Amino acid sequence: MGNGSEGEGALPLFETKEAKFKNAYRLFAISMFIGICMIWVYRITHIPLNLEEKWVWMLLFLSELWFGFYWVLTQSVRWNRVYRSTFKDRLSHRYEDKLPGVDIFVCTADPTIEPPMMAINTVLSVMAYNYPTEKLSVYLSDDGGSDLTFYALLEASEFSKYWLPFCKKFNIEPRSPAAYFSTESDLFVDVEGLSSIKQLYEEMENRIETAAKLGRIPEEIRTKHKGFSEWNSVSSQRDHQTILQVLIDGRNPNAVDIDGGALPTLVYLSREKRPSHHHKFKAGAMNALIRVSSKISNGKIILNVDCDMYSNNSESVRDACCFFMDEQKGHEIAFVQFPQSFDNLTKNDIYASSMSIIGEVEFSGIDGYGGPLYIGTGCFHRRETLSGGKYSENYKFEYKENFVNQVQESASELEKTAKILADCAFEEGTQWGKEMGLKYGCPVEDVITGLSIHCRGWKSVYFNPTRKGFLGIAPTTLGQTLVQHKRWSEGDFQIILSKYGPLSYGVGRIKLGLQMAYCIYCFWAPNCLPTLYYSVIPSLYLLKGISLFPRITSPWFLPFAYVIITEILSSLGEFLCFGSTLQCWWNEQRIWLFKRTTSYLFGFIDTLLNVFGFANSGFDITAKLTDEDVSKRYEKDIMEFGNSSPMFIILATLAMLNLVCLLWGLQRMIMNTKTSNFESLFLQVLLCGFLVVINLPIYNGLFFRKDNGRMPTSVTVKSIILAVLTCFLILY
Numbered sequence: 001m002g003n004g005s006e007g008e009g010a011l012p013l014f015e016t017k018e019a020k021f022k023n024a025y026r027l028f029a030i031s032m033f034i035g036i037c038m039i040w041v042y043r044i045t046h047i048p049l050n051l052e053e054k055w056v057w058m059l060l061f062l063s064e065l066w067f068g069f070y071w072v073l074t075q076s077v078r079w080n081r082v083y084r085s086t087f088k089d090r091l092s093h094r095y096e097d098k099l100p101g102v103d104i105f106v107c108t109a110d111p112t113i114e115p116p117m118m119a120i121n122t123v124l125s126v127m128a129y130n131y132p133t134e135k136l137s138v139y140l141s142d143d144g145g146s147d148l149t150f151y152a153l154l155e156a157s158e159f160s161k162y163w164l165p166f167c168k169k170f171n172i173e174p175r176s177p178a179a180y181f182s183t184e185s186d187l188f189v190d191v192e193g194l195s196s197i198k199q200l201y202e203e204m205e206n207r208i209e210t211a212a213k214l215g216r217i218p219e220e221i222r223t224k225h226k227g228f229s230e231w232n233s234v235s236s237q238r239d240h241q242t243i244l245q246v247l248i249d250g251r252n253p254n255a256v257d258i259d260g261g262a263l264p265t266l267v268y269l270s271r272e273k274r275p276s277h278h279h280k281f282k283a284g285a286m287n288a289l290i291r292v293s294s295k296i297s298n299g300k301i302i303l304n305v306d307c308d309m310y311s312n313n314s315e316s317v318r319d320a321c322c323f324f325m326d327e328q329k330g331h332e333i334a335f336v337q338f339p340q341s342f343d344n345l346t347k348n349d350i351y352a353s354s355m356s357i358i359g360e361v362e363f364s365g366i367d368g369y370g371g372p373l374y375i376g377t378g379c380f381h382r383r384e385t386l387s388g389g390k391y392s393e394n395y396k397f398e399y400k401e402n403f404v405n406q407v408q409e410s411a412s413e414l415e416k417t418a419k420i421l422a423d424c425a426f427e428e429g430t431q432w433g434k435e436m437g438l439k440y441g442c443p444v445e446d447v448i449t450g451l452s453i454h455c456r457g458w459k460s461v462y463f464n465p466t467r468k469g470f471l472g473i474a475p476t477t478l479g480q481t482l483v484q485h486k487r488w489s490e491g492d493f494q495i496i497l498s499k500y501g502p503l504s505y506g507v508g509r510i511k512l513g514l515q516m517a518y519c520i521y522c523f524w525a526p527n528c529l530p531t532l533y534y535s536v537i538p539s540l541y542l543l544k545g546i547s548l549f550p551r552i553t554s555p556w557f558l559p560f561a562y563v564i565i566t567e568i569l570s571s572l573g574e575f576l577c578f579g580s581t582l583q584c585w586w587n588e589q590r591i592w593l594f595k596r597t598t599s600y601l602f603g604f605i606d607t608l609l610n611v612f613g614f615a616n617s618g619f620d621i622t623a624k625l626t627d628e629d630v631s632k633r634y635e636k637d638i639m640e641f642g643n644s645s646p647m648f649i650i651l652a653t654l655a656m657l658n659l660v661c662l663l664w665g666l667q668r669m670i671m672n673t674k675t676s677n678f679e680s681l682f683l684q685v686l687l688c689g690f691l692v693v694i695n696l697p698i699y700n701g702l703f704f705r706k707d708n709g710r711m712p713t714s715v716t717v718k719s720i721i722l723a724v725l726t727c728f729l730i731l732y
């Protein structure tokens, strides 16, 4: 390809491939849908005469209507899957000297929940991207307003002078020092100078940990940088002025590493916090970053990562550029979302934290309709879109100009002028949080922001390379997992009810497939009702000896059997296809149930309370540290309970209820010795039996375990009383 071929006629910078066996899948989906319809027909044509049973029956029908409807929604993300790949050689051949500036935002919020060592490892990993250094600017947003975090970043800025040349010289991966040093040692064989860089890292870690233990920054360190003086006027984490410090000014010719190579710009920002102003959580932090960075580096592309999501692939920025700079399609793309992957997963993935089906199947399916969701981390945005820009054809040529940082002011001048943009008062009377930047008032600021971008006419792309772009930390206890999903289900459900509902605002603005796909997540919360119904009522009626499903010899049994068997096989098939195991699949089924009966229920109730003005939804930050005791159990895939949260009481009660119904119900059935009884109750025995088997870890936690992660005795007592009481009430 000669130089003349630049532009319209050139080979594309990325490629899109359709999933294999698409038509076979579609046939299968249609057959499944017929099965679901038959179940509905059965329900309508077999309504019992008895009034009580009629009610139970109709609610069962409603549950099945919902499940069927929800299943149809989930087809949108399987119907049209696509996979992307990039051509980075073409990119550098054509655009190496025209690559755009990239501003990278790392968010942290609390130095105890999110240790500063973790945050600076993320910072170092993104500083070390394989990308022209003078075009990279890294911003650490510290909502904890912590001098310890500032100190850690200062240390990182020094360490980067050794780390960046080391990474580039040996072309190592991953470029988070902590992650790199903990990889298998045979990778290190040829790397000279490894022990000395490791020693430098450990010394730095020591100094930071010492300061953390001490609870304050020692005087001799405080005198090293003017920035520390800012903390003289900080009264608390929730009450302080904006602190903005440019730790490395990339434009400064003296800001170089030990080999004389340029360093990326590195900025510490802690936006103003006042008790009188709501800080709007991460969305507030991101909006402050968007404004402050526009003054300092104004990169055309913004990468956003959580402080626990280090870069695992030094090519990701170039990958993202392949999408944005593609001559044919690049101008339509608002953001490039990488999957959320985790590096602390265990063998059997007991909390289903990998969310592998979302990452491997569903998001590729949404990509087919032009719109993976923005999920808050590992996402590259176009700056104009993120700040509120509408899609237009004009974006076609914007990356063709040469990049130069136009900013003239010195770093200290910038600190003064840009700082104002992060003050509380700045947003008053502006569109920030509404039509500009990330949206406020929703616990999933990311998803709602992404949706509004799609509604403004933009597309997004999902990029899932074999070497994962980013690795983060998944929750390591059942409680944390359930609370995280409560926040997500609540936030997603609020979107449906908000101005931006995919079923209201989205109509005509985004494709039907994309509307449906958004609904899958937005309707997580209401799933709690039919699931609770299905896991309680058929079992109680088994106990009573009343059949709610067709008998095994009836032709109506067939659609039930078909739907159950194929649903199990296809979901298992998806798991095995993506290299997962039977055990992981089984664990995911359990968590699927647990989330629906607890997280989604609480998310559902809180959303309703919110709508009627009784509550405000917050943002509980997910813990990134665990005690040794707890993490030992996590590594062994032993489920962690440990406290008597209302969620655990629900789980335990449901488990006990099903156990009682199964044993007592079977016993009553055997006493009755009517074979027809077993035939007509077969599906209820199966369902109840499934619920008992999937709840085995709960019984274990209630009755057999001795460690601190077991269920507290109070939960055991309460759940037994509740379950037995319900059974008695139903029977007598």
Ligand SMILES: O=c1ccn([C@@H]2O[C@H](COP(=O)(O)OP(=O)(O)O[C@H]3O[C@H](CO)[C@@H](O)[C@H](O)[C@H]3O)[C@@H](O)[C@H]2O)c(=O)[nH]1
Pocket: 107, 108, 109, 110, 114, 141, 143, 280, 281, 282, 285, 305, 306, 307, 308, 375, 376, 377, 443, 444, 445, 446, 484, 487, 488, 491, 619, 620, 621, 622, 623
């Ligand atoms: O007031 C706040 C609260 C949180 N954060 C940061 O937000 C990020 C995500 O918080 P975390 O507690 O780790 O939540 P997760 O559930 O893991 O976050 C997922 O879901 C969130 C939306 O619910 C998205 O914002 C995140 O990007 C996405 O990773 C972290 O870097 C925090 O430091 C802030 O900057 N300010």
Ligand SMILES: [Mn+2]
Pocket: 306, 308, 472, 473, 622
């Ligand atoms: Mn997180």
